[in-house]
Amino acid sequence: xxxxxxxxxxxxxxxxxxxxxxxxxxxxxxxxxxxxxxxxxxxxxxxxxxxxxxxxxxxxxxxxxxxxxxxxxxxxxxxxxxxxxxxxxxxxxxxxxxxxxxxxxxxxxxxxxxxxxxxxxxxxxxxxxxxxxxxxxxxxxxxxxxxxxxxxxxxxx
Numbered sequence: 001x002x003x004x005x006x007x008x009x010x011x012x013x014x015x016x017x018x019x020x021x022x023x024x025x026x027x028x029x030x031x032x033x034x035x036x037x038x039x040x041x042x043x044x045x046x047x048x049x050x051x052x053x054x055x056x057x058x059x060x061x062x063x064x065x066x067x068x069x070x071x072x073x074x075x076x077x078x079x080x081x082x083x084x085x086x087x088x089x090x091x092x093x094x095x096x097x098x099x100x101x102x103x104x105x106x107x108x109x110x111x112x113x114x115x116x117x118x119x120x121x122x123x124x125x126x127x128x129x130x131x132x133x134x135x136x137x138x139x140x141x142x143x144x145x146x147x148x149x150x151x152x153x154x155x156x157x
Contacts, residue, residue, distance in 0.1 A: 003039065004032035020046070061123040064153070066095010071118045072107050080141055084117025085109040100149045108138040126153065 002016055003009065006029050010016045023029060025047050032041045062069040068089040077084045085107040091097045110116060111125035112135050126134060134151040 001035075002031060002033045004030075004041075006030050007032075061119055061126070064095075065097050065126075065151075066092045067097045068092070069119050069122070076141065077117075080107075080139060082107070082109050082139065083115055085138055086116060086119055086122045096151055096153050100151060102136075102147075102149050103140070105140055106138055106147065106149075107141060108136050110137045111135070113137075126151075 005016065005019045008019055010019055020029075023046055027046050028043055029046060030041055031044050032039060034040075070087050070089060072082075072085040072087045074084065088097065088102065088104060088106045088108065090104050091102060108116060108122060111122065112129050114125045114128075116122045116125055134153065136149045136151055137146060139146060
């Protein structure tokens with residue numbers, strides 16, 4: 001029987017559901033349970049059928065922008081002297097990205113000057129600038145320079 005989640009006591013199935021629902025897929029939680037007279041604590045990473053929160057954020061923002069996205073590998077980011085970013089794996093026809101000159105392999109490092117290093121940060125940045133023009137900045141690994149792309153998502157909403 002589960003007795004606590006992150007040291008918050010749970011006394012019923014409803015309390016357990018409510019407590020777990022307050023976290024996101026990908027979050028790590030400490031679960032205390034009682035089996036017989038023994039109480040134990042384990043750490044679990046929450047997930048859902050489609051994966052972690054980062055994967056969900058990637059799918060959601062990717063669908064909105066018309067691209068397959070993923071967080072750029074940290075070791076590669078260090079190699080290219082960037083803090084991190086979001087890799088545009090594939091641009092899908094008909095989406096907002098297909099209306100730019102962006103190409104597959106672009107690594108988005110900032111949105112309107114706000115640095116990003118995950119698909120979640122990309123989604124939040126774009127949502128934060130939704131009523132303004134959006135300027136994506138980034139690199140193409142293996143090529144010199146910073147590339148900038150204006151993005152219009154108002155017609156996509």
